[in-house]
Amino acid sequence: MPRPSRTSVPHATSGGRPAEPPPISADVDLRPFMATFPTGVAVVTSFDADHRPRGMTCTSLCSISVAPPCLLVSLRSASPTLSAIRDQGGFALNLLHDGAQATSNRFSSGDPERFESTEWELPVQARGPHLWADAHATADCALLSTTVIGDHTAVFAEVERVITRDLTPAPLLYGLRRYARWPLPADTPATGVPDVNR
Template sequence: MTTQPTTATAAQASADAFRSLMSEFPTGVCAVTARDLDGEPWGMTCSSVTSVALAPPTLLVNLRVGSPTLRSLLNSGSFSVNFLHAEAQGTAELFASGNPDRFALTPWEQPPGPGGPHLVRDAHTVADCEVVLTQRMGDHVTVYGEVRRISRQHSLPPLLYGQRQFRSWSQT
């Protein structure tokens, strides 16, 4: 079925209404990390992560325009997506806070090759990516990353976020 566009312009949903809508859609929690050209680590909590393609393996993240993490990954050309486990809520909150000392407060290491810091205590899995495409939409930039390496670190269940609350994946 094809829908024809209407000539009337619909009112735009407010940012608060849209934020409330998206809070009703639970999702996994990640920390996107990168290093700037001076080797300084940057990172932020991100729940806007999506698989894009299997061949080549590609995912996307959506990051706020003006974010130092976005600037670092664009300048370096690579980043890591740290998929946080259920016991990493504190790190998710820390990386969402804007605290400039976040990397001093959580263990991390930088593996060789493309990608950003791995949160060795808090991520169950890390995907190291090379930037292959970016697209700006409003106040965010979608970054497509071709996955170069996947590192499984812990067998703990994933951390989820929905209805403005953190939860653990549960089989019940």
């Protein structure tokens, strides 16, 4: 029995010949598309060169490796938080629970008093402020590298430790430009969950 070819399959054919790929439009607005992909909500925190706390809301994050434990967050390239992460060599990633909508809004705004109106702590060896009252889990991450892509920067980091808290308030979700509650009780076992790192 013949073995399948390992060559790439053309995305379309015309008369037996590979078709030309469609042109990429510079006018594509990705935001409506990504709005239909609900995600959790996090606040990335660090300290700048003067040891002032910096932080911003982030929904663009994913795990990229289990061994070693590494993740990626995408941050606006002009963000003072990104500059602080580079200064400090790391950050804390605070995953918000569904009672923390106000904190998410505060850290996505230009509010200069965001840390003054948010409860946080700095445990020993923390990479940034831990938002203990608003986060159900926090990861301290060491910066590995950054890659600028358009108006954002992909930040690659290795997770040094994870602190989990009571999950009675479920994770905060965001999609279709609005917040939502986790649809199932936190103690309901999940089935059929894909291994994204496989």
